[in-house]
Every structure is written in C-alpha cells, then in structure tokens.
Amino acid sequence: MLRSETGHDPGRMKAALAGLRAYQSAPRTPRAPAPRLVGQNGRVRIHGYATSGRPVLFVPSLINGCEILDLSLKNSMMRGLAARGLQPLLLDWGTPGPDEADLDIGGHVERYILPALDLVGPDAVLAGYCLGGTMSIAAAALRAPRALILIAAPWNFDGFSSQTRNDLLHLWEGAAPAAERLGLLPAEILQQIFWRIDPTRTIAKFEDFSARDPASEEAHNYVAVEDWANDGPPMSFAAGRQLMKTLMVENATGQGQWRVAGKAIGAESLGMPVLNIASTIDRITPEATALPHGERISLAEGHVGMVVGRKAPGSLWQHIDRWVSQLQNS
Template identity: 45%
Template sequence: MSVYRGTAQTSAPQHGPRPLPLFLDMVRSETAASPERLPAVLEGLRRYQEAPRGRVRRAMPARFRKRRARLRDYGGEGPPVVFVPSLINPPFVLDLTPATSLVRWIAASGFHAWLVDWGVTDPRDRDMDVAAHVERVLEPLLAKLPAPPLLIGYCLGGTMALAAASRMKVAGLATIASPWRFAGYGAAARDIAALWESARPTCDQLGVVPMEVLQTGFWRLDPARTVAKYEAFAKLEGDRAAMFVALEDWANAGEPLTYAAGAELFERFIGEDLPGRGLWRVGGVAVGPERVDCPSIDYVSLSDRIVPAATAAGLGARRDLGAGHVGMIVGGSARRQLWEPLRDWLHGVAGGREPGQSKEEHAP
C-alpha cells in the first residue's frame, strides 16, 4: 500500500501513540478491571510499531504559497474545489491512499481539486491565532484562484472555511464534521480545559502547542475506544491492518499549533464558545452561518466523539451520517455516505441548482 504522508516534517517521528508514556498509563487504567486484555493491547501496540510502512507517495505540486502554507494542485477539469483540512493533524487524511483519497476522487468527478497544506509551524508565528490563519493565510490563498471556489472544510478546517465564506465570495460551502457551537461539547469541555491549564505554561514558553498535547485531548474524549482499537488490531490482517497503520500514522503525526491558535481553540472556542454565541471576529468582522451568502451544507456524524453532532453550525442544509469522525472520510461506507452525496451536492451548486433544506440519516 502506498501512503501519502506529506513532507518529512509531518511524518510521525515515532511509530507509536504520542505521547507513548501517557498512552501506556491509559492502557493500564482501562484494563485494570480486566487484566486479561492487557497482553492483546500490548501485542497490538507492538505490531503497529513494527509494521512495514510501504512506499511514501510524493506530495502534489504547490501552485500557490502564502507564508508557510501551500495550495496543492490535484488537477481535474471543472470548477475549483478547495479542501481545507484542520490545523490539527496533517492534511493527508484527505489523500490517504490511492483507494481512499477523497480529494483525488473529487478531481476525477468533474472538478479541479485543490488541498490546503498548512506547512511547518514556525514558533516565530506564536501570535497567529485561528482567526489570523483565516485572514492572513487561507483567504489570500483562495484569492489566487481564477474563480470563487467551492469550499470543503474538514474538522477545524470547516470552522475556518465557514469564517472565510463569511468574509469573501465563494461559490459554495460544505463543512464535514466541523465544530462551530462549541457548547455542544458539554461536560467534556471541563476535561479539555483542565488539560490546557496544565499544559499552557510550557506551551507559552515554547511558543507552540505540541501535537502530544492535542492528542492527549482527543484521547480524553474516549479513552476506552483508544485502547480497544489496539486490542482489536492484534488480530487484524491484510488490507485492514494496513489501513489501521496508515490512519494511526496520520493521527500520531502533525505539526504543533502556534501558541495563539492553541489558546484561541482551548480558551475562546471550547471555553467560551465565541463562534456559537456569534462573538468570533476575523479581521474585526463578525463571522457565522448567518453571514454565509452562498449555498451551504453541514455533513454531520451522529457517532462522532471528536466533533459531536451538537456542535454543528446549522448551515443551509444538513446531512446526517452514521460513520465516525475519520470513518466518514476513509471508512468502508465513506463513498456511499459522504463521497457520492458530496459530489452530487457540488454538481448541483456548480450547475446553479440551489440545494434545499435536507436531513438524511444513515445507520452505521
């Protein structure tokens, strides 16, 4: 299996969950009541660390650049479609393998596809928050295209794409598993706030928020599942095992956030829910779903623990999915649940057919 891991800087520096000591503590805690599970979990971890990684595919060419970010050209004929990934984790989950590349599939479906690559974090950019990434990086990249693009934002990238669509002309906006109403995190927000309080002084000194801090926050949302998937991996073979390795390498990779972006995410978004309350401003301008003047749609997972359905923005249309946060992008039902409906929506918008309100639920 050939896998795109992006640049050398975004490849996982260790073949194991980051931070590994904290993962092992979590394993001990989650298996304490059933110690017979521990050998299988550790065997899964060993197999993951020792698994062959296969050939690494070269990144697609960067046609436009702004600061450290690149707009990578995936080709195709038709209206421009720009995929905006999260600042957290590398962008290559949208182009994971030849068989599981949403970007390439859209490029082969009648569109010219582009992928934002946020690049390598520079601690000297410590004061660039999420809003600054929208104003100073994302919007200038989009403005280089010959026509207003259709935007597809994934996870925090959808939050940022929505902000950009509030401030500039775009042809359409689709968000996938993207948080906007952060109050929807409920009680989990308290655990995330506690994590940030303990990590903030060190992050302040470093000028960045290391990936290990962000990964720890994800684990806290569902520690049982995090441990159980390694237990299950001990028995996986063939393509399913290779896919697990590819996904875990992606989850364990990623540049740190700038300090200001991490602080805004933890304090202003999760802590105070500025976007959901209509108080988030980008470049001095209020942004939000009500200011998006183009066809728009939310793709929302009903089983997502990283971005709960309650955090969805409430755009012009909505489609509910049964697949999880990552499964909706690369899972076995991804093409049926997300890829094909998204392609059809894009064609409808590009063809001038205004999509109506919708809500379609799919069982996992």
C-alpha cells in the first residue's frame, strides 16, 4: 500500500516512514480509569458514567474496541455527555473465543444487546456507532427503546463503491479458510478493511504525523486513536462472514432481507423517534449508506473525527445532548 500510494514520490514515502517511526516511539498516556460496572453478560460488560439523567446505552462496532467512545479523560464522549446531565452507558464487547465461532452479527443482537436493553429499561435511549448502529436498528425493531440514535451507521451497503466491495470480498476469500479454522476473524484482517476503504488517508496521516510535535495534545490524541485502531479484538467467524458477504456484498439490510430472531428488520419496524447522524466526508461509512429514516443530521467531519476530533464536543456531543434533552421535555 505504501508503494502504491507513494512509489512515484520518494519524499512522501520517506515522510510516511518517518511518521510511522514517530508513532511507534511516541509516549503513551495511561488509559482513563474504568467506570463503574453496571452489568455483565458473559464476555460483554456495561459500564456507567453517571447515576442520574436519561439513560443512553451506546453500542460500539464489533470492529475495534469500545475505547473510541471513552478515549481519554480529556477526550471522552461518554464522560462529556455525563457532564452535560445524561447517563451514558457503554457496552463493551470484550473478546470472543472460538466457542462463539457460529455467532453471527444478528446473534450478537439477540445474545447481548437485547439483554442489555432489558437491564437499562424501556426509558433508555439506544445509540449505535458504526456497525453498532446497524445492530442497534435490529435491536430496536425487536425491543423498542425510548428512542434510537444512529451515528455513522451503515445500512444500505450499495452506498459503498463497487471497488471497495470487490476488494473486501477478495480479502474475505483469502482470509476465510484460516479464520474458519481459528473460529475467529483476527483484528489484523479487520484493520485491512479500513486500509482498503481509504488507503490514501492511511498513508497521509503518517506523513502528517512526521511533522508534529510528539509532546503536543494533538499528537497524544493521534497516538491514542491509532492505538485503538490497531489493537481491536477479533470477530467471531460467523460475524465476519456475515459482515463481508451478507451485508457488504449482498446488501441484505438495504434489500430488506436481513432477519434477526426470525424477524425481517427494516425501518418500518421502528416506531420510536430516530436521530440519524451521518457525515458528508465519511470514507469508512459514506453518507449514502445511511438508513433513509429518522431525523437526519449531516456533519462535515470524519468517521472517527466526529467522535474524538476537536469539533466533537460542540458538534456531535452537543447534537446528542440537545436531542435527548428534547425527548425529556416532550
């Protein structure tokens, strides 16, 4: 990928490699202390960040960990929303084992999200980020929360370019035999999904980092995000297969053919208020993939930047706080 992006420009290649070395040797800020444990179901834990206010259960993607929503003490959407008077709860997927090889994405909804909704109660708002939003649509269709928030959540996978979908199919076909034997799709393969979707950005961010002050707050934030992106848990084999083939290639969700717990999942099943937040510049989940339903807010911020970028507190966090507060007053 480095050769394909910078082979024509030795200066850019040198800068990217320098940025990579700077990232590898950069000082790490200790992780924020763990919030209180509200509940646990097998490997999945639910952490709470406040004891009062409207409960909002956040479901992260199965790709990478939940830490992006609680990146650091100075940059945490969970802690930021708690300070604004909400009661955020974060679902932590933990690490699956080979014994869950047959648990697909819909199975995660049934086994883990629905019990979590039962725990937090019907007055809670359900909020899903990225693939967690796709899963939250299914959960809301099966067990209605007070309201549903979707954040950069893909639904119509035809919104991805045909090149991206073909690349990911080839990636899956190459990885599937080993993943099936392991019962897991390793994080190293999952990380390649993002590299394939946006290789230009993958290289450019290391070029940019080579010129930064490693002691700056911006550099610390960059390192924390990269560590999160490069250190995710594996995905169960069946979930990986369903993501790559059933959703990404066949677009079962967008075609109205995705069934969870025996029920076809679609927007017509959502009888609660829905806030649908998408980004006009998101290359990971383009705006064209969003569910065509609910109150739409379009942000000109990246897939990860909308959550942890400099604009996040006054943009995404504020939109969520304001919308949930309106629910409380209605």
